[in-house]
Amino acid sequence: MKMVKLLLGMALAVSTGGVFAQTVKIGFITSYSGLNGNLGPYMERAVRLYLKQHEKELGGVKVELITRDDTGPNPDKAKQLAQELVVRDKVHLLAGVIFTPNAMAIAPIATEAKVPFVIMNAGTAVITTRSPYMVRTSFTLWQSSYPLGQWAAKKYKTAYSLVSDFGPGHDSEDGFSKGFEEGGGKMLGKVRVPLQNPDWAAYMQRVKDAKPDVLQVFIPAGKTATAVMKNFSDLGLDKAGIKLIGPGDITTDEELPNMGDVALGVLTVHHYSAAADRPANKAFVAAWKKEYGANETPNFVAVGAYDGAAIIVEAIKQQKGKLDPEKTMEIFKHWKNPNSPRGPISIDPETRDIVQNEYLREVKKVGGVFANVEIETVATALKDPWKEMQKKK
Numbered sequence: 001m002k003m004v005k006l007l008l009g010m011a012l013a014v015s016t017g018g019v020f021a022q023t024v025k026i027g028f029i030t031s032y033s034g035l036n037g038n039l040g041p042y043m044e045r046a047v048r049l050y051l052k053q054h055e056k057e058l059g060g061v062k063v064e065l066i067t068r069d070d071t072g073p074n075p076d077k078a079k080q081l082a083q084e085l086v087v088r089d090k091v092h093l094l095a096g097v098i099f100t101p102n103a104m105a106i107a108p109i110a111t112e113a114k115v116p117f118v119i120m121n122a123g124t125a126v127i128t129t130r131s132p133y134m135v136r137t138s139f140t141l142w143q144s145s146y147p148l149g150q151w152a153a154k155k156y157k158t159a160y161s162l163v164s165d166f167g168p169g170h171d172s173e174d175g176f177s178k179g180f181e182e183g184g185g186k187m188l189g190k191v192r193v194p195l196q197n198p199d200w201a202a203y204m205q206r207v208k209d210a211k212p213d214v215l216q217v218f219i220p221a222g223k224t225a226t227a228v229m230k231n232f233s234d235l236g237l238d239k240a241g242i243k244l245i246g247p248g249d250i251t252t253d254e255e256l257p258n259m260g261d262v263a264l265g266v267l268t269v270h271h272y273s274a275a276a277d278r279p280a281n282k283a284f285v286a287a288w289k290k291e292y293g294a295n296e297t298p299n300f301v302a303v304g305a306y307d308g309a310a311i312i313v314e315a316i317k318q319q320k321g322k323l324d325p326e327k328t329m330e331i332f333k334h335w336k337n338p339n340s341p342r343g344p345i346s347i348d349p350e351t352r353d354i355v356q357n358e359y360l361r362e363v364k365k366v367g368g369v370f371a372n373v374e375i376e377t378v379a380t381a382l383k384d385p386w387k388e389m390q391k392k393k
C-alpha cells in the first residue's frame, strides 16, 4: 500500500513538472448581469490578462479563478456566494466586486474566515474599515470628487449635485460639496436619485430650474452613465449654459462611443483614462486589444482589476504559492507599483486603501474617436481624503 502511494506521488510529481505544484484558488465575485452587468467582464478580462502575462513568474503555481455572478447591487446574493466560495470551494482569496453594498456584505465573511479580500472596484470610503482582511486596488469616490470640488471652485460660483442614492453617491456628494465650499463656491441644491431607473427627466428639470453654473453627477459607470448624458442633453441643460462635471464614472471610457457628441467637453476628475499617454498605459491598452480585439478598450474597472491581479501575483510569488492570510495582508500593505497604467500607485499600510494620482480630463475627439484626454494632474499620491479627515477629528 505504501509503495502504491509512493508511486502515485511520483507520477503526480512528474506530471506537474517535477514539483508538487500548488493551486491558489480565488473566489471571484463580480456583476455579469443586472444593473451595469457589462462591467463584470472588464474585471475578469483584466485579471486573466495580467495572469497570462505573468504566468511564468509563478514558478509552476497554478491560479484558479472561480467566477460568480452577484447579479448587480445585491448584498444578500454576494454574501451567499462568498460563503459558498469560502466553505465549499475553500478559496485562498476573495476578489472582485463592482458594487459597494456587496463589498460591505462580504466583509464579515473575510474577517471570520481570515480570507484576504481584494476589492477591485467598489469605491465607498468606509468599506476598507469593515475588515482587516480587505485591501482596495481601485479608488474611492472621495479621491475623485474632493479634488473635483476644489478645482471647480476656482472656475464656477454655484453648483448642484445629483447622485445615485447609495454609498458611493453619498461620498461623491459629500466630497464634492466640501471641496467646492472650502474653495468659496455655493451649493444651490443636492439631490439623491434611486439607483435603478430614476425619472431622469424630472430630476434634470429640477436642476435646470435652479440655474447652477455646474451640475456635478455621480452614477455607477456603465449604461447608467449614458442615460445621464442623454437626459442632460435632451432636457437642454447644456443649451441653458449649465456645465456637466463629475468623477470619471460619468464618462467611463467604454461608453463614450454610445454617448456620442453630447459628451464632448464634459470635464471629469479620475485616476484612469484609456487615452493616457504613459508608456505603461499604452502597453496595457495594446495588450488588451491584442487579446480581446482591436475595437475593445479597457476602462477604470479593468485597471482596478489589473492592479488587483498584480498584488495577488506578488503575494503568491513571495510565499511560493502557500498563502498565509497574515503574511498575505502584510505583503498587500507594503505593495507599490511606480508604473501602473494609471501612474504610480501604492497601498497605504494604515488603511489598506489605494494611494494614487487624480487627473482632470476632458472628453474630446482624437483621430475620430471619443477619449477622456488628461489635461492636468490635480492631486499627486492622494490618500483617501475621507480617512485623512477622520484621523484629524
Ligand code: PHB
Pocket (backbone or CB within 6 Å): 098, 099, 100, 101, 121, 122, 123, 124, 168, 219, 220, 221, 249
Ligand atoms: C460602487 O458601488 O462602489 C460603485 C459602483 C460603480 C461605480 C463606482 C462605484 O462606477
